[in-house]
Amino acid sequence: MEKYKATGFLSCEELVRLPGVPNLTELKEHKGPLACIECAECIPCNPCETACPHGAIEVGNDITGLPTLLVAKCTGCGLCIPACPGLAIFVIDYNYSECEAAVSIPYEFLPLPEIGEELIALNREGKEIGGAVVIKKINIKKYDKTAVIIIRVSKNLCMEVRNIKLIKLNNEGLEDGHSWK
Amino acid sequence: MEKTELAIIGCGPAGLSAAAEAAQYGIKTTVIDENAKPGGQLFKQIHKFFGSEEHQAATRGFDIGYQLLKRCEKLGVKIILNTAVWDVFNNEQKGEIELALKGDNDVRGRIAAKRVILATGAKENALAFPGWTLPGIMGAGAAQTLVNLHRILPGKKILIVGSGNVGLIVAYQLAQGGARVEAVIDLLPVISGWAVHAGKVRRQGIPILTGCTVLQALGKNMVEKVIIGLVGPDSRIISGTEKTKIVDTVCLAVGLTPLAELAWAIDCQFVYNQDLGGHLPLHNERMETTVSGVYVAGDMCGIEEASTAMEEGKIAGLSVAESLGYLSPDKANHEMKTIEKSLANLRGGEMGKARRLAKNDIVRRWHCYWKNTKQRGSYPAKN
Numbered sequence: 001m002e003k004y005k006a007t008g009f010l011s012c013e014e015l016v017r018l019p020g021v022p023n024l025t026e027l028k029e030h031k032g033p034l035a036c037i038e039c040a041e042c043i044p045c046n047p048c049e050t051a052c053p054h055g056a057i058e059v060g061n062d063i064t065g066l067p068t069l070l071v072a073k074c075t076g077c078g079l080c081i082p083a084c085p086g087l088a089i090f091v092i093d094y095n096y097s098e099c100e101a102a103v104s105i106p107y108e109f110l111p112l113p114e115i116g117e118e119l120i121a122l123n124r125e126g127k128e129i130g131g132a133v134v135i136k137k138i139n140i141k142k143y144d145k146t147a148v149i150i151i152r153v154s155k156n157l158c159m160e161v162r163n164i165k166l167i168k169l170n171n172e173g174l175e176d177g178h179s180w181k
Numbered sequence: 182m183e184k185t186e187l188a189i190i191g192c193g194p195a196g197l198s199a200a201a202e203a204a205q206y207g208i209k210t211t212v213i214d215e216n217a218k219p220g221g222q223l224f225k226q227i228h229k230f231f232g233s234e235e236h237q238a239a240t241r242g243f244d245i246g247y248q249l250l251k252r253c254e255k256l257g258v259k260i261i262l263n264t265a266v267w268d269v270f271n272n273e274q275k276g277e278i279e280l281a282l283k284g285d286n287d288v289r290g291r292i293a294a295k296r297v298i299l300a301t302g303a304k305e306n307a308l309a310f311p312g313w314t315l316p317g318i319m320g321a322g323a324a325q326t327l328v329n330l331h332r333i334l335p336g337k338k339i340l341i342v343g344s345g346n347v348g349l350i351v352a353y354q355l356a357q358g359g360a361r362v363e364a365v366i367d368l369l370p371v372i373s374g375w376a377v378h379a380g381k382v383r384r385q386g387i388p389i390l391t392g393c394t395v396l397q398a399l400g401k402n403m404v405e406k407v408i409i410g411l412v413g414p415d416s417r418i419i420s421g422t423e424k425t426k427i428v429d430t431v432c433l434a435v436g437l438t439p440l441a442e443l444a445w446a447i448d449c450q451f452v453y454n455q456d457l458g459g460h461l462p463l464h465n466e467r468m469e470t471t472v473s474g475v476y477v478a479g480d481m482c483g484i485e486e487a488s489t490a491m492e493e494g495k496i497a498g499l500s501v502a503e504s505l506g507y508l509s510p511d512k513a514n515h516e517m518k519t520i521e522k523s524l525a526n527l528r529g530g531e532m533g534k535a536r537r538l539a540k541n542d543i544v545r546r547w548h549c550y551w552k553n554t555k556q557r558g559s560y561p562a563k564n
Contacts, residue, residue, distance in 0.1 A: 005371040008379035008389040041376045042530035045231040047239035063233050064530030083239045085229035086377025109357060126386025144229070144241065163384040 002040070009124035010038055015159075019068040020057070022092075026071050027158070033076025033093035033102065036159075037067045039086065051083035078138070081106050082146035091150075092158050101158035102135060104150045112137060112147050113166055121153050122163035130157055132164060185211040185259070187501050188280055188294035190266045190443060193221020194487040195479025195494035196300035197249040202498025204256035206507040211292065212258060213282065215265040220246040221302055222322070223487060225329040227357075228350060235523050236488045245487075269297060269447045271472070278447070278474055296474050296501045299444055300494060303437040303458065303480035308342060312398030312407075321351040321434035328358045336430030340407055341365040342395055346486070348434030349378035349389075355432075356385050363426050366393040366409055368416065375532070395431070396423060404431055439481045447472050450550055456539040458484030463547040467517070468497035471550055476500060483543065485527075485536055492524040 004010050015021050020037025027034055037048060037057065046059040048067050056073035057080060059065050078091045087106045096102035113119055113134045121132040136150035153161050187203050189196045192214035204210045218224070226242025237245050253260065261284075268281040277293040284290065305320035307313070317336060321343065324335045339360050341352045344367035352362045365382060370392045372379050379389060396408045396418060411422035437458055444462040445451070450471040451460050461482050468476045478497040479490035496517065503513035528537040 001371060004376055004379070006391050008372055008376075008383040010376070010380065038380070039377065041532060043231060043375055043377070043532050044233075044527045044529055045238060046233045047229075050234055051239070062529060063526050064532065084377075085231050085239055086375070087381050088377045122384060122386065124380065124384050126384050144239075144244075146229070 004040060007125075010040055012159075014040060019066050020089075022069060022071055024094075024159070027092055027094040030071060030074075030094075033078075033091045033104070034071060034074050035069055035076060035078075035080055036090045036092050037069055037080070037084075038088045038090070038162075039067050039084075042066060043086075045085065047083040047085065048080045048089060051080045053077070053079065078104050078148060081148050082143035087146070090162065094155065094158060096152055099155060100152045101155045102150055102152050103132075103158055103161055104148050105162065105164060107147045107149045107164065108145065111166070112139060113149060113164065118167060119151060120165040120167060121151070121157060121161040122165055123160045124162045126163060128165070129160055130154065132161065182279075183290070183292045184277075185209050185292060185294050186505060187211070187296045187298065187498075188213065188278070188292055189298045189300055190214075190269075190280070191221065191300035191302055191479070191481070192216070192219040192260060192262070193300060193302050193479060193490070194223050194246075194249070195302075195481075195490040195497075196221070196298070197223075197246075197253055198491040198494030199298045199300060199476075199478055199498035199501075200258045200494075201249060201252045201256060202495045203501050204253065204258045204498075206502040208502055208505060208507055210256075210258045211261060211294070212253070213261045213264050213266055213280070213292070215263070217263055219250055219260055219262065223249075225325050226487065227329050227354060230488060232488045232527060236491070236527065242487060245491075249491075266443060269299075269443045269475075271447065295505060296476065297447075298468075298476040298478060298494075298497045298501065299441070299462075299470075299481055300477070300479045300490075300497075301440045301443060301481045303484055304440050305433070306436040306438055308395070308433050308435045310395055310397060312400070312404070315398050315400050315404040316402065317400070317404035317429055318398060318431040318433070321347050321432040324430065324432045325351045325354060328355055328360075334358050334360050335432075336428070337361060338363055338428045339430040339432060340395070340409075340426055340428045341432045341434055343367060343434030343436070344369075344372045344374055344379070344389055344391070345434060345436070346374040346378055347437075348432070349374040349382050351432055351434060352382050352387060353378070353385070356382075356387065360430075362387045363428055364388045364390050364409075366390045366395065368392070368394045368412060394418070398431060404429060407431055437480060437484045439484065441477075441481050444470060444475070444477065444481070447475055449475065449477075450547075452543060452546055454483065454539050454543065456535040457482075457543070461543070463543060463550055465547045465551075466496075466521070466544050467500040468493055469500060471547065471554075474504075483536070483540060489524060489527045492520055492527065495520050496524070
């Protein structure tokens with residue numbers, strides 16, 4: 001049995017085996033950002049393939065196939081992020097700056113963070129793993145209410161951070177970061 | 182008595198798809214639903230759907246609902262709401278199927294139709310444990326209706342029982358609504374739902390506890406806490422593992438059962454199938470039951486999900502169009518192939534294997550039944 005079927009999240013060992021997840025060397029050497037498709041199950045679904053304007057994602061005729069990322073073709077445009085109904089696609093720009101990487105995260109919670117806002121970075125288990133700063137926020141009609149929040153984090157967190165938590169909600173004395181109006 | 186060519190019972194994804202499919206060939210179509218609003222469970226599905234372009238993948242459920250409704254409206258489908266169908270029977274003299282209706286203010290009525298499609302959906306299963314009748318303990322679907330349709334959070338601290346897709350999706354959506362989901366628990370040692378849904382829930386910091394069940398709910402006027410415990414391989418509680426969770430809501434997501442009473446009423450042959458949710462009417466690959474002129478689609482003939490329900494609805498609508506002579510067999514076959522392919526895609530792969538095999542078995546049994554009955558010469562002739 002796969003470990004994630006008991007834990008609910010993909011471990012590092014499971015991630016490296018996925019055809020949609022680039023490895024660290026590819027992330028480092030690729031010019032610009034790369035999609036990271038964390039899709040591990042053969043479910044009937046292929047909007048990522050349809051959404052990609054560069055032909056960088058292949059699912060195939062059998063739509064239960066796992067998506068394969070063709071690294072050379074990926075521009076990291078991020079159009080696949082809101083197309084994934086499973087919210088399982090992220091985009092990673094390993095070479096964002098000297099010591100930081102940029103990570104694009106699909107986010108369907110309100111309120112949305114502001115550009116420049118400091119956040120708490122969460123991993124696949126929802127555990128706090130460090131700080132992050134919002135560098136871009138995309139919430140356009142085409143994305144159909146799936147906002148994409150691009151954050152900068154220290155490079156070593158780029159394959160860990162998969163969610164964000166707003167500090168302002170945490171500090172306003174609201175119960176567990178949830179707003180109650 | 183009001184007459185229609187095709188009467189469809191149930192205005193959810195299957196019923197609406199069937200209506201649109203049939204009406205586009207010019208069939209006079211009437212859809213009847215006991216609810217005040219059309220759409221069945223589609224309008225509370227706020228997440229983006231899976232599948233591929235032909236299944237409207239990456240479109241949110243409620244948007245698919247709006248599009249379907251609009252299409253039906255344009256095609257002149259008559260939708261009767263607030264009206265329960267409480268019986269359906271063959272009028273053999275007239276070669277019609279009659280529906281007995283009960284509408285608003287207890288108004289009774291009847292509709293006669295040449296063909297009927299039953300698309301009545303499913304009901305949520307309950308789970309009995311001490312304290313399970315306390316207010317605050319409800320079906321996960323009910324909680325989803327409250328939060329997504331009525332915009333009311335059922336509670337602030339919630340436990341979800343069952344880690345299938347329904348449990349995982351509802352957990353996530355309750356969190357989106359601002360509730361704190363304490364945990365999703367499941368008796369099985371593995372998470373039943375899809376990994377992508379589990380992943381969404383986990384990265385919110387919501388634990389998913391497998392091999393865990395609810396022992397008891399406690400509270401004075403409503404649920405105030407639940408005791409959960411780990412289970413061993415024999416499904417018994419491992420003593421000493423009991424834990425108390427302070428919650429004000431418990432959502433039960435422990436499966437669905439087909440709502441097939443009307444198919445019983447008109448004497449359809451049934452079969453029990455565990456993988457599809459229980460007793461369901463036999464039907465062939467064209468969604469026709471063992472009663473001539475009566476078709477089925479969606480969860481009522483096997484629990485799956487909305488996308489497959491819509492494909493089955495299309496097949497049922499197309500079959501009716503062919504049987505009423507609105508479509509040549511050649512054209513019908515051609516159209517059928519496209520839908521069948523699209524439906525097969527949704528049941529593909531390892532994840533769809535159980536449902537795929539179960540559905541094939543239902544169809545096989547229909548053919549056996551039909552063959553045996555025909556040999557006895559008692560299969561009702563088509564009108």
